[in-house]
Amino acid sequence: MLGVTSVPAAAQVEGPPDFRPDQWGQSAIGAAELWEQTQGHGTTVAIPGPSVMEDHPDLRDNVTVNTDHGENTEEMDLGTELGGLVVGHGHGMDADGGVLGVAPEAGLLALPTEDEMGAAIRTASQDSQVILLPSTDADLVEETRAAVADGVVVVGPAGGDDPNVISVAGTDQDGQLVSGSPGAAQIELTAPGDQLYTAGPDLGETQVSGAPYAAALAAGGIALLRAEYPQLSPEQVREVVVQGAQEGPGGLPALDLPTAHEQAAQVTGGDGIIDEDLALEAGEEPAVPVWAWFAVVGAVLVFGILAVALWVRRSSRDPYGVEAERREEDERLAADRAAEEQPARRQKGGRRRKPRKS
Incomplete structure (x- = not known):
């Protein structure tokens, strides 16, 4: 009622x-x-x-x-x-x-x-x-x-x-x-x-x-x-x-x-x-074990350090392009030296005749 x-x-x-x-x-x-x-x-x-x-x-x-x-x-x-x-x-x-x-x-x-x-x-x-x-x-x-x-x-x-x-x-x-x-x-x-x-x-x-x-x-x-x-x-x-x-x-x-x-x-x-x-x-997330947090943080730090080291290595290898210029100069000198050592080609008809005997 x-x-x-x-x-x-x-x-x-x-x-x-x-x-x-x-x-x-x-x-x-x-x-x-x-x-x-x-x-x-x-x-x-x-x-x-x-x-x-x-x-x-x-x-x-x-x-x-x-x-x-x-x-x-x-x-x-x-x-x-x-x-x-x-x-x-x-x-x-x-x-x-x-x-x-x-x-x-x-x-x-x-x-x-x-x-x-x-x-x-x-x-x-x-x-x-x-x-x-x-x-x-x-x-x-x-x-x-x-x-x-x-x-x-x-x-x-x-x-x-x-x-x-x-x-x-x-x-x-x-x-x-x-x-x-x-x-x-x-x-x-x-x-x-x-x-x-x-x-x-x-x-x-x-x-x-x-x-x-x-x-x-x-x-x-x-x-x-x-x-x-x-x-x-x-x-x-x-x-x-x-x-x-x-x-x-x-x-x-x-x-x-x-x-x-x-x-x-x-x-x-x-x-x-x-x-x-x-x-x-109950609408709550389960707790994450402490060791799992340390493992995740440790992995992130390791990958971060490796990434930074690789970047530093690459960026510091030749920061001003000196090595590249030196390689170009060495290649040019080597080419000039090779050209100088090659014997000059004789012109056609330029062979010297032996003198006749009298």
Whole structure:
């Protein structure tokens, strides 16, 4: 069940409105406590299905829209609201006003589509670390299973029966499940999902309620964990957010990011990226061994010295052309000497006759 309450746009009040003090959902899950370590930089959360207002001031520059599976239509409310809870960064990238998402430095990949959800999920699994499903009504088990096999965490609102999706139900400020929540058997995790401020229509902000928005907060929190510990598998991420949860309504797990972060540190030994393959997945280049740097530098120096020596040798062999002139002079003298030593040819009829005897 979704609920939306309109809030005046930023242009209708004096100065940019700042809703951060009223964003109880981010505070309840402890998002700000992880921001000293990471704000989600290097991770991408994909939302297949709804369109997103990519020029919204709270989302601008954090959103990429892929229209391979459908057009980014004018029906952008749901996608923009979900995106604001995940990657909202406030107005003008300085958070002086507007709303903040759980992972304000993460990227958002919107894949709007009406009838190609399976294909959109397959595309999302190639370019993101987290997929946020706005609904779990459709049968997408095959696609979500493939996404998890590709190392992507899939999150969605509770109510479906897809075992590959971390199913999240919403709670209110009293810690109770919001109206319309499914039974406990269909809930794996709970998160704030009532009267949440987020990016809204007309470039403004709005209040929303419902399980999809609780799933959005969980997806943003998982983006923070994946940014800090990208080597965690989807199964390990699922484990740390559930085992690191606080006790929620009816004993259900309630998302708590600081405790989940501690669980992730225990699973990984407190290390971040641990090998070159994981470094590449996180968008970082693998470290080059020190000996390789010395070998390269040494080779460059040797070739440089040889090149300089060869140039000096060639340029200093006869810098003023003296040897060349001397060779020409020697050749000329030799030619003159050879000409002088050659006997003169006698002219025709010039042979002297012997005198006759008398």
